[in-house]
Amino acid sequence: MSIYVHNGFMTTQQTLRPETENPLGSPLGNLLGDDARAGADCCTPAGLPALSAEDAQRRALVFKALADPNRLRLLSIVKAGESGEACVCDLTEPLDLGQPTVSHHLKILVDAGLLHREKRGTWAYYSLVPGALESTAGLLATL
Amino acid sequence: MSIYVHNGFMTTQQTLRPETENPLGSPLGNLLGDDARAGADCCTPAGLPALSAEDAQRRALVFKALADPNRLRLLSIVKAGESGEACVCDLTEPLDLGQPTVSHHLKILVDAGLLHREKRGTWAYYSLVPGALESTAGLLATL
DNA sequence: CGCCTATATCGATGAATGTCAATCTATGTG
DNA sequence: CACATAGATTGACATTCATCGATATAGGCG
Numbered sequence: 318m319s320i321y322v323h324n325g326f327m328t329t330q331q332t333l334r335p336e337t338e339n340p341l342g343s344p345l346g347n348l349l350g351d352d353a354r355a356g357a358d359c360c361t362p363a364g365l366p367a368l369s370a371e372d373a374q375r376r377a378l379v380f381k382a383l384a385d386p387n388r389l390r391l392l393s394i395v396k397a398g399e400s401g402e403a404c405v406c407d408l409t410e411p412l413d414l415g416q417p418t419v420s421h422h423l424k425i426l427v428d429a430g431l432l433h434r435e436k437r438g439t440w441a442y443y444s445l446v447p448g449a450l451e452s453t454a455g456l457l458a459t460l
Numbered sequence: 461m462s463i464y465v466h467n468g469f470m471t472t473q474q475t476l477r478p479e480t481e482n483p484l485g486s487p488l489g490n491l492l493g494d495d496a497r498a499g500a501d502c503c504t505p506a507g508l509p510a511l512s513a514e515d516a517q518r519r520a521l522v523f524k525a526l527a528d529p530n531r532l533r534l535l536s537i538v539k540a541g542e543s544g545e546a547c548v549c550d551l552t553e554p555l556d557l558g559q560p561t562v563s564h565h566l567k568i569l570v571d572a573g574l575l576h577r578e579k580r581g582t583w584a585y586y587s588l589v590p591g592a593l594e595s596t597a598g599l600l601a602t603l
Numbered sequence: 604c605g606c607c608t609a610t611a612t613c614g615a616t617g618a619a620t621g622t623c624a625a626t627c628t629a630t631g632t633g
Numbered sequence: 634c635a636c637a638t639a640g641a642t643t644g645a646c647a648t649t650c651a652t653c654g655a656t657a658t659a660g661g662c663g
Binding site for chain 2: 653654
Binding site: 368370381383392394453457458460 | 519596
């Protein structure tokens with residue numbers, strides 16, 4: 318049994334555009350979806366994965382946002398700021414990236430629910446969403 | 461090549477590094493570039509990034525391994541198994557992916573230091589590296 | 604030995620991603 | 634109003650990635 322006949326199509330690669338509102342809800346809003354099964358054989362037949370495809374997709378969005386060195390540094394700089402805020406002009410130079418690129422990265426972090434954006438006057442101030450990093454750590458603990 | 465000898469011990473923070481040295485083809489391969497532009501009007505000068513480029517790169521590797529829904533589900537299944545193990549035949553079906561693809565994902569997770577691979581007879585058994593998820597959570601807390 | 608099974612690796616391909624230059628939008632200021 | 638500035642958006646390009654089919658390796662069995 319179980320010759321690897323894969324008749325599937327795009328079962329795993331749905332496009333998830335950050336353009337629109339998050340179709341899966343806030344990536345950090347929800348945790349905990351599991352059911353564990355077990356059995357015994359050569360391996361465990363293991364009916365269903367402990368993590369649903371949707372839940373995995375939602376969590377992967379957050380980790381995808383963290384999967385870039387420049388975005389990690391952006392978070393780090395924002396976090397390290399004494400006021401807890403930073404504007405784009407603060408973030409462009411230390412990373413040695415162009416302004417559009419930084420803006421793009423910041424958007425990804427905002428979409429992932431990690432950063433908050435507040436525009437005051439001409440400047441846009443970014444700050445860590447309270448508890449976001451802790452929630453993300455929770456995504457790992459509840460795999 | 462191959463033969464990843466992983467001396468399985470970790471020092472809380474920094475042990476999730478793959479054995480392979482990365483070529484670092486990143487276009488921003490510049491650090492310590494002290495180009496300072498005079499006149500900080502808008503925001504706090506904010507000094508240097510709290511996270512070095514190398515550290516960010518290393519951490520991003522781990523998050524990159526987590527940034528795929530199928531890999532998250534693989535981790536979940538491995539973790540959910542009562543024996544703490546799972547072999548590839550267990551992991552191929554629930555994800556509805558081909559065997560080479562699953563093997564590829566597993567390799568990425570092993571390289572990231574998240575999974576351990578042990579071959580017994582014909583089968584390869586994968587298990588969570590003890591403390592790996594906690595260490596990864598630590599990467600977030602110490603941004 | 605030859606064959607079967609389980610897993611890994613290779614090569615190709617289409618999609619996603621990071622980056623920049625150019626441009627657009629909004630909010631100032633003279 | 635004209636003009637300058639901060640930031641976002643667009644379009645293009647090169648790189649990386651996820652996936653597959655085909656093949657290679659390696660252990661088990663007759």
